[in-house]
Amino acid sequence: MAAKAPSLFWTLTEGRSLLELNSFYALRPLMKRLPKGDGHPVIAFPGFVASDRSTRPMRNLLRDLGYSTYGWGLGRNLRFNPQREDEMASLLHSVHQRYGRKVSLIGWSLGGVFAREIAKANPEAVRNVITLGSPISGDMDHTNATRLYEYLNGAPSVEMKARMSQLSEAPPVPTTSIYSKTDGIVSWKGSLQKPGGQTENIRVPASHCGLGVNPLVMYLLADRLQHTPSSWTPFEADGAKRFLFRS
Numbered sequence: 001m002a003a004k005a006p007s008l009f010w011t012l013t014e015g016r017s018l019l020e021l022n023s024f025y026a027l028r029p030l031m032k033r034l035p036k037g038d039g040h041p042v043i044a045f046p047g048f049v050a051s052d053r054s055t056r057p058m059r060n061l062l063r064d065l066g067y068s069t070y071g072w073g074l075g076r077n078l079r080f081n082p083q084r085e086d087e088m089a090s091l092l093h094s095v096h097q098r099y100g101r102k103v104s105l106i107g108w109s110l111g112g113v114f115a116r117e118i119a120k121a122n123p124e125a126v127r128n129v130i131t132l133g134s135p136i137s138g139d140m141d142h143t144n145a146t147r148l149y150e151y152l153n154g155a156p157s158v159e160m161k162a163r164m165s166q167l168s169e170a171p172p173v174p175t176t177s178i179y180s181k182t183d184g185i186v187s188w189k190g191s192l193q194k195p196g197g198q199t200e201n202i203r204v205p206a207s208h209c210g211l212g213v214n215p216l217v218m219y220l221l222a223d224r225l226q227h228t229p230s231s232w233t234p235f236e237a238d239g240a241k242r243f244l245f246r247s
Contacts, residue, residue, distance in 0.1 A: 142190025
């Protein structure tokens, strides 16, 4: 079956992300009760056309839970080229060396694609990877942002197409894909990775633009980040959680 981008209906309802943002701040005091971190560093990669400002609420929450958080520090996420890839890898190694500990990577949308690729190339420095509504299938038809991306970056080269065909391959570290069936930017099918081993998919009720502030996603981040690679096990939605989280 051919890949399809989200329907116009879900795209037009992305404005609900404002409700998710408001709920984030309304529930922020309660989020202090989420599982505490062990101080290891976390880098957050923003989505396409977004900047570190978009991940700031998430990073501030994780900092309050005990993590050392970083934005990617590269401005707005508009273009991808070898220099940017080198800069992301340099940031990872810098943070890794500073703390002497492996780094967790969180990527929102296109930022999740970057996080996975950086982890593949540098697994010795990565603790785990968590993506939020990321188009990891390698099929550009799974997102309706393709035209804008190609307008800014040009049509993919032969080399880039070859790399894209390998995007669905997960990094050799615990990897979680958080996705929504009501995502209005990236088709939920494009965010699925093959489960098993150290990979998992977790479905949440969310918009694409609200994934980085959705309280349910914050719960998942706190739960997933607390595990070391040796203690990592797939997320289990037991009890009432089964009504909120699905695989």
